[in-house]
Amino acid sequence: MVDQVASVRAARRQLDTVALTAGLLAPVTWGLTGACVRLLHGLPTLTIVTVRLAVAALVLVPWTFARRDKFPQALRSPLALAMGGYYIFATEAFVRAPVVDVTLLVGTAPVIAVGLEQLRGRSPVRQQVIGAMVAVLGLVMFLRPGSRIGNEQAFGYIFALCAAAASATCAVGLRARAQTQQPLDPLVLTLLACVLGAVVSSFLELRTLLMSALPTPSPAQSAYLAILGCVCTAIPTLAFGVASTRLPSVLTTSLGLMTPLFAALFAGLLLDEWPAPAAVPGALMAIAGVVIVLRAPTQPTRSA
Numbered sequence: 001m002v003d004q005v006a007s008v009r010a011a012r013r014q015l016d017t018v019a020l021t022a023g024l025l026a027p028v029t030w031g032l033t034g035a036c037v038r039l040l041h042g043l044p045t046l047t048i049v050t051v052r053l054a055v056a057a058l059v060l061v062p063w064t065f066a067r068r069d070k071f072p073q074a075l076r077s078p079l080a081l082a083m084g085g086y087y088i089f090a091t092e093a094f095v096r097a098p099v100v101d102v103t104l105l106v107g108t109a110p111v112i113a114v115g116l117e118q119l120r121g122r123s124p125v126r127q128q129v130i131g132a133m134v135a136v137l138g139l140v141m142f143l144r145p146g147s148r149i150g151n152e153q154a155f156g157y158i159f160a161l162c163a164a165a166a167s168a169t170c171a172v173g174l175r176a177r178a179q180t181q182q183p184l185d186p187l188v189l190t191l192l193a194c195v196l197g198a199v200v201s202s203f204l205e206l207r208t209l210l211m212s213a214l215p216t217p218s219p220a221q222s223a224y225l226a227i228l229g230c231v232c233t234a235i236p237t238l239a240f241g242v243a244s245t246r247l248p249s250v251l252t253t254s255l256g257l258m259t260p261l262f263a264a265l266f267a268g269l270l271l272d273e274w275p276a277p278a279a280v281p282g283a284l285m286a287i288a289g290v291v292i293v294l295r296a297p298t299q300p301t302r303s304a
Contacts, residue, residue, distance in 0.1 A: 031262025055229025097156025
């Protein structure tokens with residue numbers, strides 16, 4: 001009996017180690033995304049998106065083969081298109097604006113989710129409202145040091161907010177499906193999102209192809225594209241899925257808040273693009289606001 005209890009405890013410790021490792025791997029690999037996109041300077045954005053999503057889909061296919069019965073339900077949901085839009089918007093943003101800025105703006109998805117829940121008639125608790133206000137104030141403080149914002153950078157910020165909105169839409173939609181006892185498989189949904197995103201990007205790219213020849217990626221760029229699709233898209237998706245099934249949701253999402261920190265580290269090391277010291281307090285305040293939102297009680301009430 002004692003041996004059985006000891007073996008169960010050892011198994012739980014191993015499970016927690018695997019889950020925590022996966023939960024940390026996701027923000028590390030997601031944090032590399034912006035630097036990889038910037039290193040692909042010279043390639044059309046739609047080419048980057050198409051190849052990124054196509055590579056990720058190829059990597060994810062073997063993992064979803066055993067879940068093929070989940071595909072019909074996921075195909076009927078518009079959430080796959082929203083998730084595919086997230087990848088497109090995020091890549092467009094990284095091309096145009098500083099990596100850390102984009103990562104921080106995309107990371108405000110939980111704050112946008114609070115607003116979407118309000119539209120669904122689910123009133124947010126006071127802690128969520130306070131967290132949202134803190135996050136917005138932090139973003140204002142963060143972006144003020146870069147007072148001279150050109151049109152291209154401004155569009156990058158807009159695309160980043162669109163990516164955050166798409167991510168929040170997916171989160172709220174998945175939560176709503178789970179509450180109606182019709183949950184969607186996140187891994188299957190991600191594969192469909194990659195396929196749909198690659199198809200849409202390819203279609204949009206046809207116009208560019210008709211107007212001028214697309215540049216051929218260099219060997220280094222081909223390597224960055226492979227890293228972007230495999231390491232920055234497929235691996236974090238799998239890691240986040242593992243962590244989500246084995247860890248409390250608050251812990252999993254809190255680990256995700258480390259993404260801007262890793263993005264700043266990779267941008268500094270690979271691009272020499274370090275955030276301005278004056279922007280650090282605002283970044284920390286924005287992250288703190290998102291933490292407050294995520295740690296709020298998850299018992300919204302129906303509004304009258």
